[in-house]
Amino acid sequence: MAAQFRTATTHPRAHVAAILADAITRQEAGGAPTFADEFLRPPAVEWQDEEVLDLVFHGRADSRMWKDWMVLLLRELEAPAYGLRFEGFIDRVSGRPHHGWRPGGERDRQSS
16 A cells, blocks of 8 residues: 655655654654554655655554554645645555545545
8 A cells, every 4th residue: 555645845755754754753652553563664655756756555464553553654744844745545556546546636536
C-alpha cells in the first residue's frame, strides 16, 4: 500500500524521509506501539516525478495497529509547513487507486 502526495514546493528527498523518521520517534516516545512491531521496515519514499511522491508501507501480516500508524504519519506530512497534499492511496500490486480514490484526490464516482 502506498499513500501518494503532491508537493507544492521543492523538497529535498531526504527532507521527507527525515520528517517521517522524526514523527516515528516522537510517536513512539509518546506511547505509540513500536513501528517495527507493525511494519517490516520504515516507510519508503519513492518520488514519481519532481512533484509527486509515494509513501510505501510494508506491513507485517500480524499487524493490528498499521492503520493507526498510517493515519499518524499522513497527518504529520499534511502539516501546512511541509507543503504536501495527500492525493490518495495506491494499491502497489495492481498500481491502481485504492477504494475509490484516484491520484488527484478526487472520488472515483464509478467505484463509490
